Amino acid sequence: MKLNKLKNRGPIIVNATNIGERMSGIGVYSLNLLKAMATMNTDIQFIVYLNKNAKKHFTEFYFPSNFQIRWVSRWLSPDYGFYGHLNRLLFANYLSFKHKRMLVFNTSQLVVNFFRRNQIITIHDVIPLLFKQFHKKQYPYFKYLLKYALRYANKIITPSQHTKQLLQEIYHIPGEKIQVIHNGVPQSEEAYPETIPFTQPYILYVGRVCPMKNISRLIQAFLKLQNHIPHRLVIVGEGLNYIRKEVKAGRLPEDVLQNKRIVFKGHVENKDMRGLYQHADLFVFPSLYEGFGLPPMEAMAYGCPVLVSSAASLPEVCGSAASYIEPENINHLAEGMLKLLKNPTFRNKLVNKGYARVKQYSWHYSAKEHLKILEAQLHSPQATSPKEETKPSVLTNSLK
The missing domain is CATH 3.40.50.2000 (Glycogen Phosphorylase B;)
Structure with a gap:
């Protein structure tokens, strides 16, 4: 220009x-x-x-x-x-x-x-x-x-x-x-990297670990599902002190940090994020509020199906390329994850819609x-x- x-x-x-x-x-x-x-x-x-x-x-x-x-x-x-x-x-x-x-x-x-x-x-x-x-x-x-x-x-x-x-x-x-x-958002439909982050299938969250991101409810929803699915929950982002406070307040079980099915990755360098997105079976973003919401769009760009909160700007940004849940309803969040994990056809449909959606940004x-x-x-x-x-x-x- x-x-x-x-x-x-x-x-x-x-x-x-x-x-x-x-x-x-x-x-x-x-x-x-x-x-x-x-x-x-x-x-x-x-x-x-x-x-x-x-x-x-x-x-x-x-x-x-x-x-x-x-x-x-x-x-x-x-x-x-x-x-x-x-x-x-x-x-x-x-x-x-x-x-x-x-x-x-x-x-x-x-x-x-x-x-x-x-x-x-x-x-x-x-x-x-x-x-x-x-x-x-x-x-x-x-x-x-x-x-x-x-x-x-x-x-x-x-x-x-x-x-x-x-x-x-x-x-x-x-x-x-x-x-x-x-x-x-990044424009990428590249092939998977050679290094696979985990041998087990996993659900991915990327973002800060804090009350606004609704992580406590995400963990509670996963705990409801863990005996019905083979997946791990991988949480990428800093803020473990918040999880400890939730445990102390009784909103999360005391052994949540020792649960081998829940992986807290902390900070991950950008060069390693592509593999995490591309190998995840599902990206979940239950945030209570977003001004835009970059992580769901990044997940779409790397071919990961997306489940997001229906709050604030997320429906405007993600459009029909995501599946939606009510962020304050733990049962609805659990049901939304299970529905997508059990339906690979629907997940593939979201992946294709996601590739088309990110081209707008x-x-x-x-x-x-x-x-x-x-x-x-x-x-x-x-x-x-x-x-x-x-x-x-x-x-x-x-x-x-």
């Missing part, structure tokens, strides 16, 4: 410090969007801020000359939890002053510039507002602070119509200010739509062309 020449405009500041060593959904979005934008033919100049923990994801990737990459302290990484989030928020507002006449693109709702109009923000979800009991630290930010940034921002990007509607209802933001751009198309918005904002009256300091700042150096 060739955009209009923008040589008289200053560069766009991209704050992508939310990419950590270990990837979250927001990190996956920022990483893939950056790489896709870097392959497109555009005259837009970018200054991209990344934390040093993200370097491993760019070791074999080279940015074109219109991308200037600035590496900042690893302590801004989401790998450091709440303190990493706080550091990134402070750094984002430092950038707002440092580049006060530049257009800023913040790729996460957790790093916004307060009281600044010349910015674009991607809002992935508003989960802390909907489930306060699970997000006590983030709730005040979403309730009292984020709304000011959203009201001032020139444009808001969100990955689903469902999230757009929530932003309109909760923050009273005009619909024309919010642009829905779906995330992309590409990072190339997503990047193209993002660039259209960035170009439009550069042409707006607020976009100027001041002299830009090219040397790294004192604050940036002090964070190393």
Whole structure:
């Protein structure tokens, strides 16, 4: 894609410090969007801020000359939890002053510039507002602070119509200010890798292990089935402390962590995920809420049949390529898994529908739509062309 020449405009500041060593959904979005934008033919100049923990994801990737990459302290990484989030928020507002006449693109709702109009923000979800009991630290930010940034921002990007509607209802933001751009997913129908992850058949879950992801009910549903099926339940994602709390609260049996039929894999590198998806008999995603829902789409891309929650944006994103369950009904979840495991014809039908569905979601198309918005904002009256300091700042150096 060739955009209009923008040589008289200053560069766009991209704050992508939310990419950590270990990837979250927001990190996956920022990483893939950056790489896709870097392959497109555009005259837009970018200054991209990344934390040093993200370097491993760019070791074999080279940015074109219109991308200037600035590496900042690893302590801004989401790998450091709440303190990493706080550091990134402070750094984002430092950038707002440092580049006060530049257009800023913040790729996460957790790093916004307060009281600044010349910015674009991607809002992935508003989960802390909907489930306060699970997000006590983030709730005040979403309730009292984020709304000011959203009201001032020139444009808001969100990955689903469902999230757009929530932003309109909760923050009273005009619909024309919010642009829905779906995330992309990997496009792959490659053959199975030679290494088979498990000798036994298995059901797969990928994502954080936390209350929002409904893992406790997933385990309870599996325990109802384990004597009727030969499968293991493989859970990929960090958060074993949550499982221990569920055991302590009596919602899971005390021996769940010793159950050999339930495998907690923890963090798995991206290079190993394809095999896990491709060899699974079923991918289950019973989340209570998603702003988009990348793991089910990744499962479809790798030829795995998908069973998902009927909550939030998941029906919008997955369409008829998935089977659905009521996420708070353990019996319905168990019945949904058993129905698919006992019906290979239905599973194959979902696999074929999944391949067709993921073709609607590409990072190339997503990047193209993002660039259209960035170009439009550069042409707006607020976009100027001041002299830009090219040397790294004192604050940036002090964070190393």
